[in-house]
Amino acid sequence: MAKQPMLKFVKVERDMPTKRTAEDRKQDFNEIYAEFAAAKANEQASRCSQCGVPYCQNHCPLHNNIPDWLNMTATGRLEEAYAISQSTNTFPEICGRICPQDRLCEGNCVIEQSGHGTVTIGAVEKYITDTAWDNGWVKPIVPDAERTESVGIIGAGPGGLAAADMLRRAGIQVTIYDRYDRAGGLLTYGIPGFKLEKDVVMRRNKLLEDGGVRFVLNCNIGEDLSFDEIREQHDAVIIATGVYKTRDLQGPGAGAKGIVRAIDYLTASNKASFGDEVAELVDGTLNAEGKSVVVIGGGDTAMDCVRTAIRQGATSVKCLYRRDRANMPGSQREVQNAEEEGAEFVWLAAPKAFAGDPVTSVKVQQMRLGAPDASGRQSPEVIEGADFDESADLVIKALGFEPEDLPKLWGTDGLEVTRWGTVKANFGTGETSLDGVYAVGDIVRGASLVVWAIRDGRDTAQAILEKFNAKAAIAAE
Structure with a gap:
């Protein structure tokens, strides 16, 4: 009888790839986790219980066929594992690095529910695709036949890139317009290298370009090119701009020098990682070196800022969040990483005012959690005189x-x-109120996860293809 390659969760403990020491990783912007070795990836994949109702798959926005590619990995069939992974996910190596697996696939793993510790799905996903790149299994797009239809995509973030990938595979002519000098959106300029090294994003961009996707960069719609001009040039247009407007601080002194936006701060740091000359880093405006830094917020962007400031050489880094640890929206894994690296979290704390110009201090008001709000989450309340x-x-x-x-x-x-300022679009197809215009990702959902933008991009590409095919069928009659 053949030896059972799976269901080893009872005998084999959950294990993660080796994490570099905090002291070591504070010195650079490289990723903090090592790669799984083949034997370790096989071992960890073999812990999957191959359950009849795979909650990991159900709770993945892309419904990745996780049990099957874990099985393939456990039995050494990595090229097949990659093919299965790539069939539902345009960027598996990116999701393997930055998805909040603790809230999605791993957080809903059946063996986790039974007390055996979840399968390390994200690390195995990263390993599969990195192995595919190393072995030359990842190839540029070569459509079976070229088509005459053209789609313009505004925004080169994950939603726009995912749509472009699917449309090119079908032979559609695709042009992506983006305001930045490099494609990738927040993948390139918003997420630090210690979570997502930039060559990982750049090689995907190049793969799309090699597959026939045309990029028009440094292009501000409304200034360099009008929206109407783009509509005239293409049979369909996808809006995939993301959301970039920062929620502002209130209170006296909130406009002082030294109070900066997270997106500006992270973009400057990421540009420097490409070797770009960044004036705001040189003059200290967006540089934490030698400074006492206070980050305000509790999401993953706040964690990125905290950990970037540590690497830039801040003398102290504190993160203020108005709720407690249990109620913060950011990844608990990221909080742990930040604490290991020397960040301090000040829970139940919110800024009230700012002294100095440039800023010298933040007046902080202590909070407590009161009655639940409309979403069921406890609302923070000010403790007077504290x-x-x-x-x-x-x-x-x-x-x-x-x-x-x-x-x-x-x-x-x-x-x-909508009343929130997001583009009103059908969540299944991405169709907007304008004929032939679609929208995907954060500009529809509000600030959300990369994996949801990928899902939207793929769904909308499919809807556009179906519409093109229907028109072609009518024309052929």
Whole structure:
């Protein structure tokens, strides 16, 4: 009888790839986890119980066929594992690195529920795709036949890139327009290298370019090119701009020098990692070196800022969040990594005012959790008379992102938006109020996960293909 390659969760303990020491990883922006060795990846994949109802798959926005590619990995069939993984996920090596697996696939693993510790799905996913790249299994797109239809995509983030990949595979002519000098959106300029090394993103961009996707970079819609001009040039247009407008701070002194936006701070740091000359880093405006840093916010962007400041050489880094640890939106894994590296979290604390210009300190008001709000989450309440001061030479606002006013920015009529400013679009197809115009990702959902943007991009590409095919069928009659 053949030896059972799976269901080893009772005998084999959960294990993660080796994590570099905090002292070591503070010195650079390289990823903090080592790669799984083949034997370790096989061992950890073999812990999967191959359950009849795979909750990991059900709770993945892309419904990745996780049990099958774990089985393939456990039995050494890595090229097949990659093929299965790539069939549902445009960027598995990126999701393997930055998805909050603890809230999605791993957090819903059946063996985790039974007390055996979840399968390390994210690390195995990363291993499979990195192995595929190393072995030359990842090939540029070669469509079976070229088609005449053309799609313009505004925004080169994960949603736009995922849509471009699917459309090119079907032979559609694709042009992506983006305001930055490199494609990737937040993958390139918003997420630090210690979570997602930039060559991982750049090689995907090059693969798309080699497959026939055309990139028009340094292009601001409404300035360099009008929205109407893009619509005229293409049979369909996808809006995939993401959300970049920063929620602002309130209170006296909030406009002082030394109080900066998270997106500006992270972009400057990431540009430097490419070897770019960044004036704001040189003059200290967006540089934490030698400074007392206060980061305001509790999401993953705040964690990115905290950990970047440590690597830049801040003398102290504190993160203020108005709720407690259990109620913060960011990944608990990221909080742990930040604490290991020397960051301090000040829970139940919110800024009230700022002293100095440039800023010298933050007046902090202590909070407590009160009655639940409409979502069921406890609302923070101010504890009167419990204010205190935190020294700060640099304050980073990481309070989340909101959509820009696209109809006004682009001077276009008829593009309907919601009361939150997001583009009103069908969640299944991405169709907007304008004929032939679609929208995907954060500009529809609000600030969300990369994996959801990928899902939206793929769904909308499929909807566009179906519409093109229907028109072609009518024309052929």
